[in-house]
Amino acid sequence: MSAQPANPANLANPASRDWPLFEVFIRSKQGLDHKHVGSLHASDAAHAITLARDVYTRRQEGVSIWVVPSNAITASAPEQKAENFDPMASKIYRHPTFYDIPAEVGHM
Amino acid sequence: MLPESTLLTLADTCLISGHRLSEWCGHGPALEEDIALTNTALDAIGQARALLQVVAARRSPAITEDALAYLREPAQFANLALAAAPNTDYAHTVLRSLLLAAWLVPVWDALGHSSDHDIAAIAGNAAKEARVQRRHARQWWVRFGDGTAESRRRAEAAVAALWPLTGELSAVRIPGVDPDAVLSAWWDAVQDAFAEATMPLPTAAPPLSGELAAQAAQWRHALLGEMQSLARQHPGARW
Amino acid sequence: MYTQAIDVGPVDATASRSTTPQDDEFLKRIARDEKIEPQDPMPEAYRKTLIRQISQHAHSEVVGMLPEGGWITRAPSLKRKEILLAKVQDEGGHGLYLYSAAETLGVSRAELIDALHSGKAKYSSIFNYETATWADIGTIGWLVDGAAIMNQVPLCRCSYGPYARAMIRICKEESFHQRQGFDIVRTLCQGTPEQKAMAQESINRWWWPTLMMFGPHDADSPHTGQATAWGIKRITNDDLRQKFVDVTVPQAEFLGLTLPDPDLKWNAARGHYDIGRINWDEFRRVVNGDGPCNAERMHDRVKAFDDGAWVRDAAAAHAAKAAARYATSPDTRIAA
Numbered sequence: 001m002s003a004q005p006a007n008p009a010n011l012a013n014p015a016s017r018d019w020p021l022f023e024v025f026i027r028s029k030q031g032l033d034h035k036h037v038g039s040l041h042a043s044d045a046a047h048a049i050t051l052a053r054d055v056y057t058r059r060q061e062g063v064s065i066w067v068v069p070s071n072a073i074t075a076s077a078p079e080q081k082a083e084n085f086d087p088m089a090s091k092i093y094r095h096p097t098f099y100d101i102p103a104e105v106g107h108m
Numbered sequence: 109m110l111p112e113s114t115l116l117t118l119a120d121t122c123l124i125s126g127h128r129l130s131e132w133c134g135h136g137p138a139l140e141e142d143i144a145l146t147n148t149a150l151d152a153i154g155q156a157r158a159l160l161q162v163v164a165a166r167r168s169p170a171i172t173e174d175a176l177a178y179l180r181e182p183a184q185f186a187n188l189a190l191a192a193a194p195n196t197d198y199a200h201t202v203l204r205s206l207l208l209a210a211w212l213v214p215v216w217d218a219l220g221h222s223s224d225h226d227i228a229a230i231a232g233n234a235a236k237e238a239r240v241q242r243r244h245a246r247q248w249w250v251r252f253g254d255g256t257a258e259s260r261r262r263a264e265a266a267v268a269a270l271w272p273l274t275g276e277l278s279a280v281r282i283p284g285v286d287p288d289a290v291l292s293a294w295w296d297a298v299q300d301a302f303a304e305a306t307m308p309l310p311t312a313a314p315p316l317s318g319e320l321a322a323q324a325a326q327w328r329h330a331l332l333g334e335m336q337s338l339a340r341q342h343p344g345a346r347w
Numbered sequence: 348m349y350t351q352a353i354d355v356g357p358v359d360a361t362a363s364r365s366t367t368p369q370d371d372e373f374l375k376r377i378a379r380d381e382k383i384e385p386q387d388p389m390p391e392a393y394r395k396t397l398i399r400q401i402s403q404h405a406h407s408e409v410v411g412m413l414p415e416g417g418w419i420t421r422a423p424s425l426k427r428k429e430i431l432l433a434k435v436q437d438e439g440g441h442g443l444y445l446y447s448a449a450e451t452l453g454v455s456r457a458e459l460i461d462a463l464h465s466g467k468a469k470y471s472s473i474f475n476y477e478t479a480t481w482a483d484i485g486t487i488g489w490l491v492d493g494a495a496i497m498n499q500v501p502l503c504r505c506s507y508g509p510y511a512r513a514m515i516r517i518c519k520e521e522s523f524h525q526r527q528g529f530d531i532v533r534t535l536c537q538g539t540p541e542q543k544a545m546a547q548e549s550i551n552r553w554w555w556p557t558l559m560m561f562g563p564h565d566a567d568s569p570h571t572g573q574a575t576a577w578g579i580k581r582i583t584n585d586d587l588r589q590k591f592v593d594v595t596v597p598q599a600e601f602l603g604l605t606l607p608d609p610d611l612k613w614n615a616a617r618g619h620y621d622i623g624r625i626n627w628d629e630f631r632r633v634v635n636g637d638g639p640c641n642a643e644r645m646h647d648r649v650k651a652f653d654d655g656a657w658v659r660d661a662a663a664a665h666a667a668k669a670a671a672r673y674a675t676s677p678d679t680r681i682a683a
Binding site: 019040041042043046047050051054055058 | 141243244247268
Binding site for chain 3: 123127130131133134135136137138139140141142143147148149150153154156160170173174177178197198248250251252253255258259262294334335337338339342344345346347
């Protein structure tokens, strides 16, 4: 799916008849991060914003919306999941619970 | 307090245009757009309910919003003719929304300061909803005017059908609301949308002809015939 | 609103047999209750089965807008009109979430819609029944949505991440659908004799089709084993149907409505209600296209899609023009 607007003349390939796909991110309230909530098809980014408001905030789920063309997202490779993330498991000294603090010292 | 005739003009305009918008639900041109348009239908029907509740409570003895919506005769409705215009195609729906919302935004804005506090409270919320509807319609109007040859042809047909109905707008009088200010805000919004859509703006429409008024009454009659059918089959029933 | 998993079997039974080491690793991940995400390796049969099930589910939501949608313009009070409009709109949203989930598996929405319109793809046959009276709007919410919720809640834990997340959102939104339906039926039962009769007549028509929504008996569902092994199906058809009957019978008693099954009775030994024989001939007939409204539903869907083509094209054409103008002269871009 291309983020470029579909060419209406090109009807041979069914996929080209869809508007481009956008990923939608919503800030549920001031002070929180935008969070991925889903996707939708829209003719361009401005259109995607207005449609995201109607599709994803019908129950006051948000106060701010981001949209990103789906094909603009670069993702880490699933097959590198183990080598990327497993080595972090052994670095237990990064966590506060690794350290014993004598009870007399109190909260730290 | 605003006169009942004013409240009914606004309430019936919202109810009938909301009903027209609701006819698209499940039949929209794209799934996303179906959901978006239904939001504008819900807003309009919600505005109508709020106003009809005020009217109903002020009657003596008090009646209900549903008695006003379902048991009045079509001739007793006070909606703008534009609101009842049939959907025909999406260009007609979008233009009707644009022309109505461009009028309702300044009306609600002015009524937000009304000394009739019940109405001022309704208007504050309705002004936001009307802005959403105006923006939604404006964006589509631009896509149609500046889209494909077919969308432009359909946009032109919608102008031919609906523009004459706007002649009625200059005749509406709402106590406490400056009619010239409303009309000038309406013109600005419509002019701006037509310009971006590269659509030629027609000249001001003359007051509604008797023929057009009769046509609008027929649209309303058919619409209410459907809307009121079940409620009228069961007099006195609660739902 | 939804539907049973109409057909959750593998697309190609032989392809589903785990053969490669990668497939063994996949089954181990499922067994550990790990979620599968779009880019993860997965057996081709799992991917195809999911596309079919999720898209059937999406089609069911969108076709499901039609039977109730026909009453929006005739809803007998303004409150009911708003509620029904919001509910049917939600169903469109649910269809959209599900199409999006299916699209993560490498299929476009246009292809899925083509499959629906050409008759290749199925949707829940419950939507091929007629909504003849206003009471049907209540019955659909109370019984059909009630049955759907039974089915959907376990899907929130299904192994495919995007499907499970869509189902969580759907279940959250759906929680008002069944209640509004029950509320309509309850109001009718407390109303005039004509209204109560309308409610009873509607239940008489919808009870059996609703029970059929859970799909064939377990003994006649050869593919359930595979779907369960893949973590797509969590509870069997008969178990879900039983659960639905057990919670619904007391609700009908509360309303003073009779369920149209002379064999329906409490079985103390089992701790469940027994029901009569389901007419599977009717089920197959409706699934295979010979229900009361199959042709009408498809006609309405295809018409809406075809009538909307010029609208979608206009938006795409305008976006292309605006993008070209922006590319040559960014300063002239008009913010929408």
